[in-house]
Amino acid sequence: MIWVKQKDNVHVYVESEDSTCREISDFFTFEVPGAKFMPSYRNRYWDGKIRLFNVNKRELYIGLIPHLIKFAKQLEYKIQIDIDPIGEKFSHAEVTEFSNVLKLHSDKKPLQIRDYQKDAIHEAVNTGRTLLLSPTASGKSLIIYNLVRYHHALGRKQLIVVPTTSLVEQMYGDFRDYSTHNGFKVAKHCHRIYGGKEKSNAADVVISTWQSIYKFPQEWFNQFDVVYGDEAHLFKAKSLMTLMDKCKNARFRIGTTGTLDGTKTHRLVLEGVFGPVFKVTSTKKLMDDKQLAELKIVCMLVGYEDEQRKFVSKMNYQEEMDFLVSNQKRNDILAQLAVSQRGNTLVLYQYVEKHGEPLFKQIDSMTDKKVYFVHGGTETDQREQIRALTEKSDNTIIVASYGTFSTGINIKKLNNIVFASPSKSRIRILQSLGRGLRKSELKTKCNLFDIGDDLSWKEKKNYTLNHVLERIKMYNEEKFNYKVVRMNINGTT
Numbered sequence: 217m218i219w220v221k222q223k224d225n226v227h228v229y230v231e232s233e234d235s236t237c238r239e240i241s242d243f244f245t246f247e248v249p250g251a252k253f254m255p256s257y258r259n260r261y262w263d264g265k266i267r268l269f270n271v272n273k274r275e276l277y278i279g280l281i282p283h284l285i286k287f288a289k290q291l292e293y294k295i296q297i298d299i300d301p302i303g304e305k306f307s308h309a310e311v312t313e314f315s316n317v318l319k320l321h322s323d324k325k326p327l328q329i330r331d332y333q334k335d336a337i338h339e340a341v342n343t344g345r346t347l348l349l350s351p352t353a354s355g356k357s358l359i360i361y362n363l364v365r366y367h368h369a370l371g372r373k374q375l376i377v378v379p380t381t382s383l384v385e386q387m388y389g390d391f392r393d394y395s396t397h398n399g400f401k402v403a404k405h406c407h408r409i410y411g412g413k414e415k416s417n418a419a420d421v422v423i424s425t426w427q428s429i430y431k432f433p434q435e436w437f438n439q440f441d442v443v444y445g446d447e448a449h450l451f452k453a454k455s456l457m458t459l460m461d462k463c464k465n466a467r468f469r470i471g472t473t474g475t476l477d478g479t480k481t482h483r484l485v486l487e488g489v490f491g492p493v494f495k496v497t498s499t500k501k502l503m504d505d506k507q508l509a510e511l512k513i514v515c516m517l518v519g520y521e522d523e524q525r526k527f528v529s530k531m532n533y534q535e536e537m538d539f540l541v542s543n544q545k546r547n548d549i550l551a552q553l554a555v556s557q558r559g560n561t562l563v564l565y566q567y568v569e570k571h572g573e574p575l576f577k578q579i580d581s582m583t584d585k586k587v588y589f590v591h592g593g594t595e596t597d598q599r600e601q602i603r604a605l606t607e608k609s610d611n612t613i614i615v616a617s618y619g620t621f622s623t624g625i626n627i628k629k630l631n632n633i634v635f636a637s638p639s640k641s642r643i644r645i646l647q648s649l650g651r652g653l654r655k656s657e658l659k660t661k662c663n664l665f666d667i668g669d670d671l672s673w674k675e676k677k678n679y680t681l682n683h684v685l686e687r688i689k690m691y692n693e694e695k696f697n698y699k700v701v702r703m704n705i706n707g708t709t
Contacts, residue, residue: 352650
């Protein structure tokens with residue numbers, strides 16, 4: 217027999233025989249992907265595992281109760297659950313009526329929420345805890361705004377946590393945009409915390425990066441009734457759990473993400489602190505419904521000469537990456553590709569000094585177009601200026617790191633994306649291509665140029681070739697429109 221009782225708004229107590237608790241602990245213990253490369257693992261401070269059930273305290277995250285029920289069913293254990301109801305009844309009709317009362321606008325034009333956004337709002341209110349899985353450009357900020365206004369009307373204090381300062385400003389700006397015709401004073405009711413911003417404020421809604429509030433005392437978190445985690449996939453697992461543990465009085469917990477990395481560990485961590493995944497919609501459906509720009513993917517597979525293939529075959533992963541990003545002929549292809557495109561173009565790279573900076577200088581020297589260079593050291597205000605200027609342009613090139621522009625920077629007038637550096641991260645790829653999916657009055661299509669490198673030698677495939685094959689597999693899974701074009705390092709197809 218397994219008894220489940222509520223401890224607080226974060227954890228439940230799980231009581232059973234010691235042997236059963238050890239089985240539960242094993243069930244909720246996972247190897248962290250890539251742990252063996254982390255310093256704490258190498259230095260033997262950590263075994264590379266994450267444990268979502270504390271066997272000593274008998275504590276489990278509330279969001280994992282559905283998985284505990286599955287565990288009990290599999291092993292034919294009886295389970296008794298005694299927890300307080302979380303969500304509230306809010307019908308689909310009431311969601312529509314409430315949204316209409318808000319008189320939503322964007323760019324000073326009337327805005328109607330879509331059916332899938334209503335479904336997400338309904339799910340978040342009725343369950344109280346959920347992880348909303350909704351792709352880039354599906355309007356997550358609008359969903360959050362409706363939820364914020366719902367809970368604000370009921371007098372609840374709310375905390376919105378995002379991974380970057382750019383997203384703080386973007387969320388704040390979106391709220392102002394939506395509020396232009398309904399009298400909601402964003403400057404009065406919403407407060408931003410990051411960097412040098414004032415820490416204390418009487419505002420009802422706080423928008424902050426998790427890094428800015430991570431070390432705040434427990435008392436500060438006690439004031440919040442509702443907590444949101446936007447772009448939740450970008451939070452470090454330990455930091456996210458620590459932060460959410462502090463929000464002990466937050467009965468409502470809503471996470472949003474555009475994608476999951478495909479690992480069970482990642483999903484269960486997020487479900488534990490927020491609640492079960494609710495799939496709002498998909499990129500393919502939004503494109504089919506003409507709500508997103510049509511995406512055309514060209515996988516440019518670059519072939520190399522035998523001498524180079526043999527040379528690279530003896531390299532480890534990092535050495536191969538260094539070889540590719542410093543290869544002048546490869547950079548010539550990238551630069552020529554960027555300057556030859558019509559419309560605004562985003563070139564994404566991984567290493568600032570090794571690749572981004574020389575690539576930017578090369579592109580800038582080849583064209584009269586305006587070329588911007590963005591990296592982690594670029595101030596938030598400057599990034600926003602670049603984004604705003606690009607929206608007013610038809611022929612701008614932005615050379616930006618994956619970390620700064622793959623998430624949260626929205627440019628409607630983005631026509632082309634170039635993956636200049638190899639990447640195997642599913643989250644990074646989906647988030648990056650999402651930068652180009654927003655439609656505008658003059659833009660209905662977006663081109664993605666995915667650069668792959670074939671340096672295979674005899675029977676051995678090189679690391680980055682395997683990565684591009686994984687990306688192609690993902691494009692198939694997502695049912696994206698793509699084609700593969702082979703060319704050699706000298707630039708001929």
